[in-house]
Amino acid sequence: MTYIMESSEESRRLQLQAQADDIRPLLRATGLVRGARVLDAGCGPGEISQTLAHLVGVEGRVTGIDMSEARLAEATRRCADLPQARFLRRDIRDTGLPDASFDYTWSQYVLEYLSDWDAALAEFVRVTRPGGRVVVSEIDGQGMNNWPLPKELEDGAQRFAQGLSAHGFDLFVGRKLFQGFRKVGLRDVRVHVVPQYVVAGTADERFMADWRTRFEALAPAVSPAFGSEVAYREFCQAYLRMLSDPDTLKYSVLVVTEGVRA
Numbered sequence: 001m002t003y004i005m006e007s008s009e010e011s012r013r014l015q016l017q018a019q020a021d022d023i024r025p026l027l028r029a030t031g032l033v034r035g036a037r038v039l040d041a042g043c044g045p046g047e048i049s050q051t052l053a054h055l056v057g058v059e060g061r062v063t064g065i066d067m068s069e070a071r072l073a074e075a076t077r078r079c080a081d082l083p084q085a086r087f088l089r090r091d092i093r094d095t096g097l098p099d100a101s102f103d104y105t106w107s108q109y110v111l112e113y114l115s116d117w118d119a120a121l122a123e124f125v126r127v128t129r130p131g132g133r134v135v136v137s138e139i140d141g142q143g144m145n146n147w148p149l150p151k152e153l154e155d156g157a158q159r160f161a162q163g164l165s166a167h168g169f170d171l172f173v174g175r176k177l178f179q180g181f182r183k184v185g186l187r188d189v190r191v192h193v194v195p196q197y198v199v200a201g202t203a204d205e206r207f208m209a210d211w212r213t214r215f216e217a218l219a220p221a222v223s224p225a226f227g228s229e230v231a232y233r234e235f236c237q238a239y240l241r242m243l244s245d246p247d248t249l250k251y252s253v254l255v256v257t258e259g260v261r262a
């Protein structure tokens with residue numbers, strides 16, 4: 001299976017994305033405690049695994065899994081001084097990890113890529129101990145909440161979403177996880193909606209670079225939905241102009257769903 005966001009710039013983009021948010025209060029609010037055995041499913045370059053490892057301390061353990069060798073190597077380097085962190089190449093839908101071996105299973109920005117994310121959720125339940133927590137942080141319409149939005153950009157945004165969806169990517173997975181958690185038998189399912197970004201006016205260079213990298217990486221996958229690569233690139237340019245417009249509001253939320261394994 002290929003990861004549609006793959007590009008040489010992807011690790012850098014993920015790090016900037018992770019650094020932008022202080023995730024610690026959310027991790028604690030969803031039950032992460034010192035000493036916990038944690039799974040970071042789809043850990044990417046390990047930015048959040050590092051935070052998780054600091055929070056659980058040396059008496060805890062963080063296992064980061066990902067299917068990208070390059071990002072695992074980066075995560076291993078990043079956490080070299082944290083003996084409680086280890087990284088393994090695994091598919092999050094079939095980890096091969098023992099039953100009930102984690103107290104807290106975390107996954108962020110990964111289920112959006114999987115058309116069969118329910119298989120990943122079932123696997124999260126299997127590896128989490130009874131009474132342990134499964135917590136998934138996901139996008140919900142990222143990039144779609146902008147105002148004012150010219151008509152051609154509105155149409156383009158729909159094509160963009162369709163192009164992603166043709167590759168199994170779900171821009172609106174965040175809102176679907178509450179039902180998904182209940183279906184796999186998790187109990188006490190709670191949902192937190194937190195800001196992912198709010199840009200009122202001209203976006204800064206970091207934000208623009210994030211979108212440029214994303215658009216570049218997605219060109220092969222999403223251009224067909226626009227009929228041609230030229231049309232896709234015109235849409236990207238218009239979107240970037242909208243991001244730099246001082247009169248436009250852009251915002252996005254993360255939907256964080258938590259549940260307890262019965």
Ligand SMILES: C[S@@+](CC[C@H](N)C(=O)[O-])C[C@H]1O[C@@H](n2cnc3c(N)ncnc32)[C@H](O)[C@@H]1O
Nearest residue numbers: 018042043044066067068090091092108109110
């Ligand atoms: C957008 S990154 C998120 C990284 C990290 N969770 C974060 O919040 O910064 C998505 C990661 O999921 C990984 N990934 C995608 N599908 C996967 C799968 N089926 N099994 C394991 N890793 C997967 C990719 O290799 C990539 O590193």
